[in-house]
Amino acid sequence: MDRILEWYCAEYYLEEVQGDLHEWYAQSQENQTSFRNLRYLINIVRYFSFERSKTFQNIIQHPQYLSMKSIIKITFRNLRKDKISAFIRFANLVFGIGVFMLALIYADYELNYDRFHTNADNIYRMGQDTGGDRAWAAGPFGLGPFIQENIPDVKRVARFIPERNTWISHEDKKFYEQNVFYADSSVFNMLSYEMIQGNPKTALKDPSSIVITESMAKKYFGNEDPMGKRMQLLVDGDDASIVTGVIKDVPDQSHLQFDFLRSIYSYGDEEYQRSWRNYFVYTYFETIDNPDFDRIENLIKEEFFTQYNVSEERKEKFKTVLTPIHRIHLFTDQEKDVADHGNVYTIYILLSIGTFVLIISCINFVNITIIKGLDRSKEVGLRKTVGASRGSLVTQFLSENLVLLVLAGLGSLLLLILIEPAVQNFTGKQVSLNFIANPIIALVLLGIILGLELLSGLYPAILLSKFRPAEILNSSEKTSSRFSKVGFTRKTLVILQFSLSLILIIGSVVVSNQMNYLRTKHLGFEKDQILLLKLNYSLRQKVETLGEMINEIPGVSNHTISSSVPGYRIMMEGVRNLGDPERRYSRILIVDENFLNTYNMDISSGENFTPTRNETEFIINESMAALSFPDRDPIGQQLVWNDTGRVVGVVKDFNFQSLHTSIEPLTMVKFPGDSYGYLSIQFNPESVEKVLSGIGDISDELYPNLPDMEVEFLDSRFEELYQSENKLQVIIGVFCLMTIFLTISGVFGVASYNAHKKSKEIAVRKVLGASYPEMLWQLLQGFLYLLLIAICIGLPGAFILSKWWLRDFAYQTDIPVAMFVISAVAMVLIVLLTSGYISSKTARTNPATILKDE
Structure with a gap:
C-alpha cells in the first residue's frame, strides 16, 4: 500500500x-x-x-507554468482596477466575435446546399436559354432518355416532376400534401438519399410504387410497417400506390424538398415520356470524371434544333445551361424553377456586415488596449529598468490579450447557444449554433482568436515594448515622436470605425425605405382583400358549384377562377399574330369573365370578356400590345395560341410578379377546360371571419371525405416574395443598433482617456479663468475633426453600396440627400453626446481635486 x-x-x-x-x-x-x-x-x-x-x-x-500563472493573476488584477474599461473590451469582443461567427456559420450553411450528395461535383441540372431574359430550369420529357442513350459522358439521368397540390389518404388518415414528386428509378443511385427500407435500385421501377420519408411513414402509419401498404392519391383521379421504400427525411440543405416520390412511369405511357412538347420536367444527370462539356452541350443543342425545327436566327440565341447541383440554391434565377432559392448577394451582405461589426469591435479593443497600455507605460519603464527584456514584455502583453480573448470567445459561444432558437425560428432553417453539435464552430472560434491575437494584440504589444525607460519615466518626454505615432494609429482606427458605422446606419435606412416602398406601391390591382383557394383535381370537378356557394357567403363581393394568380408563376409560351410566323414570348393567364372585376383592374381600351360568346377571346396588357401591335390598334386583331382568337381588350399594365422584375407581356385568354388552378375570392375586410367560416362549411358539405380546403391571403403571398429582403431589413436593423452600441462604447473609452490625459491642462485653464464652453471645446475638438473626415469617407461609400443593392429591383425608391444629412447628423449627435458626457464631467471637476498632488 x-x-x-x-x-x-x-x-x-x-x-x-x-x-x-x-x-x-x-x-x-x-x-x-x-x-x-x-x-x-x-x-x-x-x-x-x-x-x-x-x-x-x-x-x-515548471517555470513556464509559474510565469503563465503570474500573467493570469496580473491580467485579472488589471481588469479589476478598471472595471468599466474591462467590460467595454470584453463586451465588444463578445458581440464582435459572436456576430461574425453567426454570419460565417449561416453563410457556410447556405453555401453547402446539396453538398451532402456523394458525387455532388459531377451532378448537373439541364436547362435552356432560348434568348429571353432568363434561362429555363425545366425541359421536355424526352430530354432525359436522349441524354442517357446518346451521350457517353453521362453515367445516369434522373427526372423530377413536382405535383404540388394533392390529397393523400391511408384508411381514415387524410391530409393535404404539397411536397409530392414523380421521379425516375435511378434517383437513389445518383442522389444520396438514405434508404431505410426497400431496395433503392427497384423502389420506383413499378408504375404503382411510391417512396415516402420517415416522418410521413410515422404520420400515416404510426408504428406499423408501411412496406406494401396502399396509399390513395387524389391527383388526377383516385389513384392507389404501394409503398415500396422509406427514406430518411430530405436534409434541410437540399433545394429538392419532397415527402413523397411516385414512380415517373405512372405519368403517361412510354411514347408520352419521350415527347418534346411540354417544359415541366427537371432533368438531372451525373457525368464521368473530366467530361467533355462541349460535346454534351453540342449534342443536346442539335437534338433541340431537330425536335423544334429551330430557325437559323434562333439557333444563334439558343444555349444549353448546365448548372452544378450545389450551385442551384444560391447562384440561379431561372424561369420555372422547382423552388424559391436564396440569394448569394444576401450572403455577401451578411458576411460584410459581420466583418464590419468584428472590425469595429476590434478597433475598440485595440484602441482601448493601446490607451490602457500607455497608462501602464511607467510599469513598462520600471520593468525594463530592473532587467525585463523586450521579449518578456511582448509575451506579457500578448498573454494578457489572449486571456481576455479566450474569455470573450467563451462568452460568444454562450451567446450563440442562447440565440440559436431565435435564429432558427427567424430563418426557418435548422442552423446549428451549438459548438457541441457542430464542432466546426469551435475550430472557427479558435481561428478567430488566433487571428485577433495577431491583429489586435501583436501591434500594441510590440509598440508598448519599444518604449525606452527614459521616454516613459521622464515626464518631459511625453510628447515624443513615439507617442505621436500611437496617436496617429489610434486616430486612423477611430476614423475607420466612424466610417463603417455611418455606412451601416445609412444602409439600414435605405433597406427600410425600399421595403416600405415595395409594401405601399400600388401594383395596378387589388391584393389586400383577396383569398385564394388552390384547385386540384377533386376541387375542379365541382368548381362551378363551389363558386356559386361561395358567392352566397355574407361578405363575399366576387370570385373568379384562373390558371394562376398574381404573385405566383404565370406560364410563358409563344404567341403570334395571325399570318405572322414569328412567335413572341408572353405570359399566358387562363381566366374567366370575372377576373378583371375581382382584381379591380383597369381596361385602357376595348371591353371585358363576353360570358355568352363561345369563340376564343384575348385580353392583353399594354406591354403585350406594344410588342405585338406597335403600329396599330390591337382591338379586333387576331392572335394564335393553341387556337386562333380575337383581342377584345387591353388592360393597363400591372405588376403580377415581384417588383424585382419589370412588367412583362401578358396575354389573358378565356379558355374552357380543366386548366384552372386557383379560385380567387374578393371579400369585405370586416367580414373575414364569416368568410373563412363559410368556406369551411362549404368544404364539409361538398367534400365530406376530404380535409378542409386550405385558403391563403394574397397579400401574404406578396410578403413572401420579399421574404429575404424583410429578413435582411431586420438583420441590418439589429446589426445597426449593435454598431451604434459598439461605437458608443469605443467613443466612451477614447473620450475617457482623452479627458484623463487633458485633465491637468483643463484644471489649469479653469484656474486661469477659462469658461466652460472653452474647456468643453478643448476636449471635443479632436473628435469633431475625426468625425468630419469619417463623414467624408462614409457618405460616398454608403451611396455606392446602396446603389449596388438596389440594382436588383426594377422599381427603386429614391435615395434623398436629406437621408444622408440626417444620418450624418445622427452620427455626430451619438459621438458628441457620448464624448460630451465624459468631457462635461472633466470640465466641471474642481481643479483642486486634480492638482492637489502636483
Missing part, C-alpha cells in the same frame, strides 16, 4: 503524508482497530489529488 502512495505522490509531500499515515496506523494497531489495513488503503486513495500527484506537481513547478 505504501508503494501505491509512493507511485503517485510528489516527493515534496511524500515524507509528511507518509509519516502521518504511519503514525495513524501504529495508533490503530495499539487500539486494535478492526480492518485497519483496509482503512489504511482507503486513506491512501482518499488522499489522491491532481495537485499532489507527481505529474501535475512537475507541471505547476
Whole structure:
C-alpha cells in the first residue's frame, strides 16, 4: 500500500503524508482497530489529488507554468482596477466575435446546399436559354432518355416532376400534401438519399410504387410497417400506390424538398415520356470524371434544333445551361424553377456586415488596449529598468490579450447557444449554433482568436515594448515622436470605425425605405382583400358549384377562377399574330369573365370578356400590345395560341410578379377546360371571419371525405416574395443598433482617456479663468475633426453600396440627400453626446481635486 502512495505522490509531500499515515496506523494497531489495513488503503486513495500527484506537481513547478500563472493573476488584477474599461473590451469582443461567427456559420450553411450528395461535383441540372431574359430550369420529357442513350459522358439521368397540390389518404388518415414528386428509378443511385427500407435500385421501377420519408411513414402509419401498404392519391383521379421504400427525411440543405416520390412511369405511357412538347420536367444527370462539356452541350443543342425545327436566327440565341447541383440554391434565377432559392448577394451582405461589426469591435479593443497600455507605460519603464527584456514584455502583453480573448470567445459561444432558437425560428432553417453539435464552430472560434491575437494584440504589444525607460519615466518626454505615432494609429482606427458605422446606419435606412416602398406601391390591382383557394383535381370537378356557394357567403363581393394568380408563376409560351410566323414570348393567364372585376383592374381600351360568346377571346396588357401591335390598334386583331382568337381588350399594365422584375407581356385568354388552378375570392375586410367560416362549411358539405380546403391571403403571398429582403431589413436593423452600441462604447473609452490625459491642462485653464464652453471645446475638438473626415469617407461609400443593392429591383425608391444629412447628423449627435458626457464631467471637476498632488 505504501508503494501505491509512493507511485503517485510528489516527493515534496511524500515524507509528511507518509509519516502521518504511519503514525495513524501504529495508533490503530495499539487500539486494535478492526480492518485497519483496509482503512489504511482507503486513506491512501482518499488522499489522491491532481495537485499532489507527481505529474501535475512537475507541471505547476515548471517555470513556464509559474510565469503563465503570474500573467493570469496580473491580467485579472488589471481588469479589476478598471472595471468599466474591462467590460467595454470584453463586451465588444463578445458581440464582435459572436456576430461574425453567426454570419460565417449561416453563410457556410447556405453555401453547402446539396453538398451532402456523394458525387455532388459531377451532378448537373439541364436547362435552356432560348434568348429571353432568363434561362429555363425545366425541359421536355424526352430530354432525359436522349441524354442517357446518346451521350457517353453521362453515367445516369434522373427526372423530377413536382405535383404540388394533392390529397393523400391511408384508411381514415387524410391530409393535404404539397411536397409530392414523380421521379425516375435511378434517383437513389445518383442522389444520396438514405434508404431505410426497400431496395433503392427497384423502389420506383413499378408504375404503382411510391417512396415516402420517415416522418410521413410515422404520420400515416404510426408504428406499423408501411412496406406494401396502399396509399390513395387524389391527383388526377383516385389513384392507389404501394409503398415500396422509406427514406430518411430530405436534409434541410437540399433545394429538392419532397415527402413523397411516385414512380415517373405512372405519368403517361412510354411514347408520352419521350415527347418534346411540354417544359415541366427537371432533368438531372451525373457525368464521368473530366467530361467533355462541349460535346454534351453540342449534342443536346442539335437534338433541340431537330425536335423544334429551330430557325437559323434562333439557333444563334439558343444555349444549353448546365448548372452544378450545389450551385442551384444560391447562384440561379431561372424561369420555372422547382423552388424559391436564396440569394448569394444576401450572403455577401451578411458576411460584410459581420466583418464590419468584428472590425469595429476590434478597433475598440485595440484602441482601448493601446490607451490602457500607455497608462501602464511607467510599469513598462520600471520593468525594463530592473532587467525585463523586450521579449518578456511582448509575451506579457500578448498573454494578457489572449486571456481576455479566450474569455470573450467563451462568452460568444454562450451567446450563440442562447440565440440559436431565435435564429432558427427567424430563418426557418435548422442552423446549428451549438459548438457541441457542430464542432466546426469551435475550430472557427479558435481561428478567430488566433487571428485577433495577431491583429489586435501583436501591434500594441510590440509598440508598448519599444518604449525606452527614459521616454516613459521622464515626464518631459511625453510628447515624443513615439507617442505621436500611437496617436496617429489610434486616430486612423477611430476614423475607420466612424466610417463603417455611418455606412451601416445609412444602409439600414435605405433597406427600410425600399421595403416600405415595395409594401405601399400600388401594383395596378387589388391584393389586400383577396383569398385564394388552390384547385386540384377533386376541387375542379365541382368548381362551378363551389363558386356559386361561395358567392352566397355574407361578405363575399366576387370570385373568379384562373390558371394562376398574381404573385405566383404565370406560364410563358409563344404567341403570334395571325399570318405572322414569328412567335413572341408572353405570359399566358387562363381566366374567366370575372377576373378583371375581382382584381379591380383597369381596361385602357376595348371591353371585358363576353360570358355568352363561345369563340376564343384575348385580353392583353399594354406591354403585350406594344410588342405585338406597335403600329396599330390591337382591338379586333387576331392572335394564335393553341387556337386562333380575337383581342377584345387591353388592360393597363400591372405588376403580377415581384417588383424585382419589370412588367412583362401578358396575354389573358378565356379558355374552357380543366386548366384552372386557383379560385380567387374578393371579400369585405370586416367580414373575414364569416368568410373563412363559410368556406369551411362549404368544404364539409361538398367534400365530406376530404380535409378542409386550405385558403391563403394574397397579400401574404406578396410578403413572401420579399421574404429575404424583410429578413435582411431586420438583420441590418439589429446589426445597426449593435454598431451604434459598439461605437458608443469605443467613443466612451477614447473620450475617457482623452479627458484623463487633458485633465491637468483643463484644471489649469479653469484656474486661469477659462469658461466652460472653452474647456468643453478643448476636449471635443479632436473628435469633431475625426468625425468630419469619417463623414467624408462614409457618405460616398454608403451611396455606392446602396446603389449596388438596389440594382436588383426594377422599381427603386429614391435615395434623398436629406437621408444622408440626417444620418450624418445622427452620427455626430451619438459621438458628441457620448464624448460630451465624459468631457462635461472633466470640465466641471474642481481643479483642486486634480492638482492637489502636483
